[in-house]
Amino acid sequence: MSDRHENSRRAFERAERVLVGGVNSPVRAFGAVGGSPVFIASAAGAHITDIDGNEYVDYVGSYGPAILGHAQPEVIAAIAEAIERGTSYGAPTEVETLLAGAIVEAIPSIEKIRFVSSGTEAVMSAVRLARGVTGREKIVKCVGCYHGHADALLVSAGSGATTLGVPSSPGIPAGATADTLLVNFNDLPGARETFDAFGDRIAGVLVEPVAGNMGVIAPADGYLPGLRKLCDDCGALLIFDEVMTGFRVSFGGAQELYDVRADITTLGKIIGGGMPVGAFGGPGEIMDHLAPKGPVYQAGTLSGNPVAMAAGLATLRRLREKDFYETIEKKSATLAFGLEEAAGAAGLSGRVCFNRVGSMLSCFFASPPVTDYASATACDPEAFKAYFHAMLAGGVFIAPSRFEAMFLSAAHDHADIDRAIAAAKKAFLAAAEVMNA
Ligand code: KE4
Numbered sequence: 001m002s003d004r005h006e007n008s009r010r011a012f013e014r015a016e017r018v019l020v021g022g023v024n025s026p027v028r029a030f031g032a033v034g035g036s037p038v039f040i041a042s043a044a045g046a047h048i049t050d051i052d053g054n055e056y057v058d059y060v061g062s063y064g065p066a067i068l069g070h071a072q073p074e075v076i077a078a079i080a081e082a083i084e085r086g087t088s089y090g091a092p093t094e095v096e097t098l099l100a101g102a103i104v105e106a107i108p109s110i111e112k113i114r115f116v117s118s119g120t121e122a123v124m125s126a127v128r129l130a131r132g133v134t135g136r137e138k139i140v141k142c143v144g145c146y147h148g149h150a151d152a153l154l155v156s157a158g159s160g161a162t163t164l165g166v167p168s169s170p171g172i173p174a175g176a177t178a179d180t181l182l183v184n185f186n187d188l189p190g191a192r193e194t195f196d197a198f199g200d201r202i203a204g205v206l207v208e209p210v211a212g213n214m215g216v217i218a219p220a221d222g223y224l225p226g227l228r229k230l231c232d233d234c235g236a237l238l239i240f241d242e243v244m245t246g247f248r249v250s251f252g253g254a255q256e257l258y259d260v261r262a263d264i265t266t267l268g269k270i271i272g273g274g275m276p277v278g279a280f281g282g283p284g285e286i287m288d289h290l291a292p293k294g295p296v297y298q299a300g301t302l303s304g305n306p307v308a309m310a311a312g313l314a315t316l317r318r319l320r321e322k323d324f325y326e327t328i329e330k331k332s333a334t335l336a337f338g339l340e341e342a343a344g345a346a347g348l349s350g351r352v353c354f355n356r357v358g359s360m361l362s363c364f365f366a367s368p369p370v371t372d373y374a375s376a377t378a379c380d381p382e383a384f385k386a387y388f389h390a391m392l393a394g395g396v397f398i399a400p401s402r403f404e405a406m407f408l409s410a411a412h413d414h415a416d417i418d419r420a421i422a423a424a425k426k427a428f429l430a431a432a433e434v435m436n437a
Pocket residue numbers: 025026027028063118119120121123146147148149208212213241242243244268269278404
């Protein structure tokens with residue numbers, strides 16, 4: 001790290017003494033790209049400033065929540081107003097009803113909601129609910145889709161044609177993943193085979209309707225409707241993990257964009273406006289299986305936290321504004337086009353692949369198309385590493401992993417987009433040097 005990052009380097013040394021790996025979420029440690037992470041002092045709008053005073057245009061956006069931009073006045077005001085009345089009560093508040101109502105209004109398949117404190121908690125609870133409602137045990141998930149770190153969902157493909165999941169982390173007993181079946185994203189025939197083998201034992205299919213955790217990968221035409229039909233034909237529930245796509249790819253999420261109804265939808269990130277919030281919801285006849293109405297247990301001390309609810313509500317109010325998504329779509333298309341031109345100028349045409357859905361996009365250092373985990377993992381890690389550090393040096397903060405997305409916000413203006421494209425011109429040259437070595 002240059003001396004432009006001396007304070008971050010020292011902060012990381014101190015952090016490593018008391019925080020595992022110096023961070024509270026692994027991706028932040030720069031493990032995939034090398035060097036030590038920049039420590040953030042503040043952020044405002046589309047910009048983020050580290051503790052050495054370096055300012056960047058931010059395309060991490062806290063991995064999705066910051067769709068308005070950082071420290072937006074109306075969100076800060078809502079938090080400040082709520083926090084003056086206390087932080088947590090362990091009793092119901094009206095603001096929980098207001099945020100739930102706003103989500104129910106935005107996503108037609110959701111009649112009732114349960115708030116939790118993270119995306120992991122939302123998905124973990126949704127899986128339990130699907131199993132409780134159907135009385136079945138098998139859960140189908142896609143290789144490369146990430147749904148948080150609940151035991152049953154940290155799986156990698158095991159042996160055998162039936163792709164039985166095996167734990168992908170120590171500490172997870174085989175039993176915890178024995179009922180998790182793995183299929184490939186965008187592979188409908190493969191999903192059909194799994195349904196043929198396990199159909200009436202499948203409680204649910206869990207999928208990121210737009211994959212965002214192996215880089216951005218859109219569903220192939222017919223894929224989501226195909227999963228919907230497979231579930232309908234055998235009485236399984238379709239669980240859309242919209243923790244990332246919810247209110248990101250459209251106000252009604254991916255299920256609005258692709259016009260496919262989910263039975264259970266998980267949410268997070270944007271609905272908390274940057275505060276810790278997750279949620280899962282669906283038709284009342286499904287959700288009412290949850291305690292206290294029904295027997296499926298789920299609970300949380302800080303679930304529906306009033307300060308977090310206020311932040312989420314203020315955020316969703318802005319997202320309802322006319323042309324919000326049209327405007328952010330245009331900016332995202334401009335960025336993607338400029339990045340693609342920069343890659344071409346570096347001689348990388350046909351050797352990088354750009355995938356974008358709305359204001360989430362990824363650049364893969366791999367030949368197009370990238371449509372599933374296998375093609376995503378062909379992305380050259382060393383090329384990405386060179387690209388990442390050149391972007392950072394150019395004042396552009398992107399996620400330190402080739403399997404993440406770039407996120408735009410309403411606060412990104414054309415100067416921010418031009419800055420990313422200018423930095424990318426050098427960054428793609430740095431990557432090309434690696435790829436041509
Ligand atoms: P959290 O528990 O991190 O709030 O949510 C888990 C989760 C669930 N579902 C989807 C589709 C997600 O993208 C996530 C979390 N996303 C990652 C970004 N790739 C969070 C970043 C991190 O792990 O630090």
